[in-house]
Amino acid sequence: MSGKKSAAPKPDMTVKQFKETVIKHLRSTLGTYEEKASKQAWNQAIAASVNEFIFDGVSRTRKTHAGKDARAVHYLSLEFLMGRLMSNNLQNLGLYELADKAMKELGFELADILEEEPDMALGNGGLGRLAACFIDSMATLALPAIGYGIHYEHGLFRQEFFKGRQVERPDQWREFGSPWEICRPESEQVVKLYGYVETVYENGGSHKVWHPGRTMRAIPWDIPIVGYGGHNVNVLRLWESRADKFFDWDVFNSGGYVDAYTESVQAETVSKVLYPNDETDAGKELRLIQQYFFSAASIADVMRRFRNAHGNDFSKFTALNALQLNDTHPAIAIPELMRVLVDEEGISWAEAWKMTRETFSYTNHTLLPEALEKWPLRMIQHVLPRHMEIIFEINARFLKDEVETKWPGNDGIKRKLSIIEEANGQMVRMGNLSVVGSHAVNGVAQIHSDLVKKDLFPEMNELWPGKFLNVTNGITPRRWMKACNPRLSTLIEKHVDADWPRYLEKLTALKPLADDSKFQKEYMAVKHANKEDFVKVIKELTDVDVSADAIFDVQIKRLHEYKRQHLNLLYIMALYRRLLINPDYDMHPRVFIFGAKAAPGYYLAKEIIFAINKVAEKVNNDPRIKDKIKVVFLPNYRVSLAEKLIPAADVSQQISLAGKEASGTGNMKLALNGAITLGTLDGANIEIAEEAGEENVVIFGMDVDEVVETREQGYNPGHYYQNNEELKAVLDWLDSDFFTPGEPGLLSAVKHNLVDHDPYMVLADYQSYSDAQSKIDALYRDKKAWARAAIINTASLAKFNSDRSIQDYADTIWNLKPIKAAAK
Numbered sequence: 001m002s003g004k005k006s007a008a009p010k011p012d013m014t015v016k017q018f019k020e021t022v023i024k025h026l027r028s029t030l031g032t033y034e035e036k037a038s039k040q041a042w043n044q045a046i047a048a049s050v051n052e053f054i055f056d057g058v059s060r061t062r063k064t065h066a067g068k069d070a071r072a073v074h075y076l077s078l079e080f081l082m083g084r085l086m087s088n089n090l091q092n093l094g095l096y097e098l099a100d101k102a103m104k105e106l107g108f109e110l111a112d113i114l115e116e117e118p119d120m121a122l123g124n125g126g127l128g129r130l131a132a133c134f135i136d137s138m139a140t141l142a143l144p145a146i147g148y149g150i151h152y153e154h155g156l157f158r159q160e161f162f163k164g165r166q167v168e169r170p171d172q173w174r175e176f177g178s179p180w181e182i183c184r185p186e187s188e189q190v191v192k193l194y195g196y197v198e199t200v201y202e203n204g205g206s207h208k209v210w211h212p213g214r215t216m217r218a219i220p221w222d223i224p225i226v227g228y229g230g231h232n233v234n235v236l237r238l239w240e241s242r243a244d245k246f247f248d249w250d251v252f253n254s255g256g257y258v259d260a261y262t263e264s265v266q267a268e269t270v271s272k273v274l275y276p277n278d279e280t281d282a283g284k285e286l287r288l289i290q291q292y293f294f295s296a297a298s299i300a301d302v303m304r305r306f307r308n309a310h311g312n313d314f315s316k317f318t319a320l321n322a323l324q325l326n327d328t329h330p331a332i333a334i335p336e337l338m339r340v341l342v343d344e345e346g347i348s349w350a351e352a353w354k355m356t357r358e359t360f361s362y363t364n365h366t367l368l369p370e371a372l373e374k375w376p377l378r379m380i381q382h383v384l385p386r387h388m389e390i391i392f393e394i395n396a397r398f399l400k401d402e403v404e405t406k407w408p409g410n411d412g413i414k415r416k417l418s419i420i421e422e423a424n425g426q427m428v429r430m431g432n433l434s435v436v437g438s439h440a441v442n443g444v445a446q447i448h449s450d451l452v453k454k455d456l457f458p459e460m461n462e463l464w465p466g467k468f469l470n471v472t473n474g475i476t477p478r479r480w481m482k483a484c485n486p487r488l489s490t491l492i493e494k495h496v497d498a499d500w501p502r503y504l505e506k507l508t509a510l511k512p513l514a515d516d517s518k519f520q521k522e523y524m525a526v527k528h529a530n531k532e533d534f535v536k537v538i539k540e541l542t543d544v545d546v547s548a549d550a551i552f553d554v555q556i557k558r559l560h561e562y563k564r565q566h567l568n569l570l571y572i573m574a575l576y577r578r579l580l581i582n583p584d585y586d587m588h589p590r591v592f593i594f595g596a597k598a599a600p601g602y603y604l605a606k607e608i609i610f611a612i613n614k615v616a617e618k619v620n621n622d623p624r625i626k627d628k629i630k631v632v633f634l635p636n637y638r639v640s641l642a643e644k645l646i647p648a649a650d651v652s653q654q655i656s657l658a659g660k661e662a663s664g665t666g667n668m669k670l671a672l673n674g675a676i677t678l679g680t681l682d683g684a685n686i687e688i689a690e691e692a693g694e695e696n697v698v699i700f701g702m703d704v705d706e707v708v709e710t711r712e713q714g715y716n717p718g719h720y721y722q723n724n725e726e727l728k729a730v731l732d733w734l735d736s737d738f739f740t741p742g743e744p745g746l747l748s749a750v751k752h753n754l755v756d757h758d759p760y761m762v763l764a765d766y767q768s769y770s771d772a773q774s775k776i777d778a779l780y781r782d783k784k785a786w787a788r789a790a791i792i793n794t795a796s797l798a799k800f801n802s803d804r805s806i807q808d809y810a811d812t813i814w815n816l817k818p819i820k821a822a823a824k
């Protein structure tokens with residue numbers, strides 16, 4: 001079976017040639033030389049060498065697509081959580097082994113050089129990382145596609161812990177520039193804001209003219225996105241904001257020295273920093289301006305490319321362009337396209353609306369009410385006066401032509417479906433606007449898509465049967481298996497074709513080996529070696545000593561109450577208590593590993609982080625429990641840290657309250673790398689259990705219907721507190737100063753939230769969770785059964801390849817065909 005044909009074409013380059021190219025760039029591009037160069041310089045020299053292939057790929061792909069006047073998708077996302085690019089680019093070009101050998105011959109470990117690259121953390125969590133996996137898959141599937149976003153100067157904050165509390169530090173990913181981006185000043189756009197709208201009456205008709213109060217420049221930075229195999233190289237275009245005029249001499253000369261700068265400072269703030277909220281609506285004017293800035297610049301870029309090819313014959317526009325809204329963050333692009341088509345191109349409202357609806361599609365990523373974006377009508381009116389007019393018009397026609405027709409005289413439904421919410425001072429509902437303005441709406445996992453139809457937009461679904469679809473999320477196996485788990489990849493390639501990172505379903509060939517003791521040994525040896533590596537990372541980051549023989553129990557995701565990191569904490573405290581009561585309590589040693597950032601303004605999330613760190617401090621230094629439990633909270637969890645941890649994980653904690661986690665994507669990465677999912681029937685956990693088999697995951701807790709039932713019956717967390725001795729004991733422990741010597745009550749916020757409110761039913765699911773954790777302990781100690789289950793997970797989850805997700809989008813929403821770029 002081994003040595004089957006490999007997918008990634010090996011550029012005809014030898015190790016010697018690669019070395020020469022790197023040294024050439026070290027000298028001629030970076031102006032240094034071998035003896036003197038820093039690791040950072042070597043990193044830049046390798047990047048410059050790799051870019052020779054990449055830039056060629058960009059041109060080949062662009063020429064091919066332009067030559068064929070190709071239909072393309074434009075993926076609008078306020079977030080792209082890219083992580084590091086070097087390793088992925090080397091892998092996708094089939095250059096990794098070559099570069100590794102070359103650097104070894106030059107006296108370096110490639111892995112060390114890769115550490116020099118800062119993460120491109122232009123996203124908060126799942127939604128941002130999904131966008132990054134998706135553009136990797138679009139390029140790998142040779143689909144004509146462009147990602148559009150914001151070129152934030154500062155990405156997601158760096159997290160540090162001070163006395164157990166989260167502290168945010170600014171992210172400086174571009175401190176020394178990035179070798180992976182190209183500035184494209186020739187394609188800059190101008191974006192307008194504020195001002196007023198004039199109605200011009202002429203030739204018996206009238207049209208609208210927007211007189212902006214402020215304009216700013218949008219400068220594009222292109223990041224090449226290399227498809228696996230290096231055939232197609234698409235582009236991620238990120239917009240940087242700059243002032244129209246850098247310095248206002250008139251103001252300066254009239255003594256307004258500082259004011260002369262104001263405009264440029266204000267303009268630059270637009271792309272200055274990513275809003276660090278995951279799942280909450282920021283509601284700030286600057287955030288709205290960010291959303292409009294990149295939407296308008298992107299629409300203008302699409303129009304420029306279209307006009308260059310087709311002048312103002314817009315009959316082909318919808319046939320050649322698909323625009324995907326990654327959540328409602330770019331929803332303002334809908335009235336923006338209408339403004340351009342009607343005001344600038346003079347197309348009739350009806351025709352323009354038809355084109356707009358055909359062009360847009362919208363992905364919903366959450367049901368959490370606080371995450372559904374609503375903008376004060378007054379704010380949109382002030383910042384975007386013409387767009388507010390257009391939204392009024394869209395809404396009026398929608399309510400009259402469609403809602404009234406379906407539900408004549410039903411004001412209740414009109415109020416519910418209206419894009420404008422009359423209550424709380426008139427708000428604009430960006431979710432309703434996105435649904436009304438799109439031809440397709442999808443959720444990100446089957447259960448979530450069903451709930452979007454049933455609970456979020458039931459009437460819209462009735463109005464447009466067939467508009468609401470499901471496209472279950474996925475992850476790119478190139479970054480999340482091939483690149484981050486080379487030991488597993490090598491083992492796999494002994495039994496499966498080398499092109500498995502492209503055709504993940506080939507991993508099913510491992511299923512027959514699940515009970516093969518030799519393969520089980522090899523497979524678990526891979527896991528153990530990965531754990532040994534990560535033991536060093538834990539020591540380096542937290543100074544905690546752990547054993548690779550312990551169970552690595554992992555919960556890595558943003559800190560949010562619905563994800564229930566505090567449920568995990570209660571169980572850790574219960575285990576600790578059992579060991580204090582009976583030091584010989586029979587359990588396999590376990591290391592609980594957390595990685596999670598809390599939004600800076602999210603009080604309880606920060607209290608949960610603090611509580612976990614205080615409990616960790618106590619548990620990790622308590623000799624009475626003989627290292628049977630260790631708790632590790634890794635600071636600054638991010639993509640590059642996930643790439644080190646996921647291959648070393650044994651247990652994947654996916655314990656959200658059923659109905660709250662739309663999909664999850666960490667669950668997919670962990671399971672594909674052989675971690676056993678401990679989860680609720682929520683999001684994609686359900687589909688992971690379906691694909692891997694119920695016996696190869698550990699499910700607990702209420703399902704969605706039971707949650708709804710419990711809520712309808714009136715949920716009383718106090719009941720569980722009073723009737724579960726262990727649960728009561730650990731909750732009361734939080735009130736004491738056991739974990740915060742001399743400061744009793746410092747952790748009480750977490751207890752009171754749970755005992756008094758518990759909005760995410762932690763206490764209701766506690767016992768079922770605790771029992772499931774005992775199942776995990778028993779299963780792990782049955783080495784054959786554990787290895788079998790882990791292997792089955794790796795072999796059975798091809799469905800969660802983001803290539804499959806993107807193929808679903810291409811087939812069911814974008815109607816998009818691949819166009820392979822011409823070779824040389």
Ligand SMILES: [N-]=[N+]=N[C@]1([C@H](N)O)O[C@H](CO)[C@@H](O)[C@H](O)[C@H]1O
Nearest residue numbers: 126127365444661662663664665
């Ligand atoms: N926003 N948002 N939503 C999320 C994540 N938090 O980013 O999108 C992710 C990507 O669709 C989902 O996997 C996750 O369940 C959902 O909560």
